[in-house]
Amino acid sequence: MGGMIEVRLFMFLSDLCRERKWPTPLMLPLDRPVTGIELLGELAVPVERVEVLLVNGKSFWPTDAVIKPGDRVALLPPGTPGPYRVMLGFKKMG
Secondary structure (H helix, E strand, C coil): CCEEEEEEECHHHHHHHHHHCCCCCEEEEECCCEEHHHHHHHHCCCHHHCCEEEECCEEECCCCCEECCCCEEEEECCCCCHHHHHHCCCHHHC
16 A cells, blocks of 8 residues: 655755755655665666655665655755754764
């Protein structure tokens, strides 16, 4: 059974939203679970431009993320400042 996912792009990635005239948040239909890599492919966002995906507030590398209908997803680029890395939980992921 499908549903929608909510996607937000932060920092330098938010430029893509403006360039592509995407609303914020971007609501996408999803009829099955997808990996972070699949989602980036669907959005045509190069993998190297995304360091971490937050799925429902939890940090994942794009290769480890699984997104299901109803999830909230945030894309964060490399270069996110140190304090945010700690607050968002991906400083300790390495």
